[in-house]
Amino acid sequence: MTFSVWLATAPLLMLLSLGPGPNNFTAMHNGMQVGATKAVIAVVGRNLAFSILMLISALGLGAIIVSSTFWFSVIKWFGVAYLFYVGIKTWRSAAMILEEHESEVGTKVKRGHLARMRQEFFVAIGNPKAVLLFTAIFPQLLDLSQPVPMQFFWMGLTFCCTEFIAAYVYAMSGKQIRRLIRSPNGMKNLNRGMGSVFVAASAFLATATRS
Numbered sequence: 018m019t020f021s022v023w024l025a026t027a028p029l030l031m032l033l034s035l036g037p038g039p040n041n042f043t044a045m046h047n048g049m050q051v052g053a054t055k056a057v058i059a060v061v062g063r064n065l066a067f068s069i070l071m072l073i074s075a076l077g078l079g080a081i082i083v084s085s086t087f088w089f090s091v092i093k094w095f096g097v098a099y100l101f102y103v104g105i106k107t108w109r110s111a112a113m114i115l116e117e118h119e120s121e122v123g124t125k126v127k128r129g130h131l132a133r134m135r136q137e138f139f140v141a142i143g144n145p146k147a148v149l150l151f152t153a154i155f156p157q158l159l160d161l162s163q164p165v166p167m168q169f170f171w172m173g174l175t176f177c178c179t180e181f182i183a184a185y186v187y188a189m190s191g192k193q194i195r196r197l198i199r200s201p202n203g204m205k206n207l208n209r210g211m212g213s214v215f216v217a218a219s220a221f222l223a224t225a226t227r228s
Contacts, residue, residue: 019163023171026158030176033150034183039100039140039218041187047133048188049195055130056188057181062134064177066141067151071173074151075166092145093223099143100219103136108212 035041040063047056141147155172 019160022160022168023175026172027175027179029158030172031179031182033154034176034179035186039144039215040137040180041183042214042218043103043137043140044184045187045191048191051133053185053188053192055133056191057185058130059133059137060181060184062136062138063141063184064180065134066138067147067177067180068173069142070147071151071155071169071176074148074155075169089145089148092143092148095143097143097219097223099139100215103140104212104215104217104219106212108209108216 040060043063044056044060047059155169158168158172160168
């Protein structure tokens with residue numbers, strides 16, 4: 018991939034990453050609880066999932082998933098169920114204590130990086146729209162006169178980097194919201210609001226189609 022082609026592609030990938038979606042809402046939620054730095058570290062889980070999906074697409078299996086009603090539905094309904102699960106647990110959680118190491122996600126305390134990475138991973142791997150992105154959009158950005166595998170690699174690497182940037186933007190917005198709400202009751206209402214967002218995201222994902 019030439020530098021000029023990459024320079025034209027990178028802004029588009031950045032815009033795709035900045036779009037509102039389940040993973041960015043997860044980053045916002047984590048930003049509210051544990052701050053932007055830890056929220057961004059959790060994106061390692063998201064990018065691991067996206068790397069798997071990009072590899073599947075590069076091998077041509079993504080086209081099979083997109084064209085198969087069964088496999089597309091399997092991925093979609095897994096994502097719907099997981100987002101709904103996260104939303105309900107977040108809604109039912111008690112008011113969060115405003116201490117960095119006493120934050121809660123749902124009804125279970127998650128203090129480690131691995132727990133947040135795992136959450137980001139499952140949200141990302143259960144989103145069939147990501148398969149559509151890597152299968153339908155990435156190929157349109159390829160220069161067929163150049164080696165395709167390396168172009169796909171650099172686009173994938175760039176996309177993973179833009180995901181870190183997008184997560185930071187959402188996490189910082191979550192952190193700022195947290196600063197405005199200090200009372201336990203206010204944090205409880207905020208937590209319920211985020212729970213509603215996850216449930217709404219699951220409902221939106223349920224409408225996803227292959228077209």
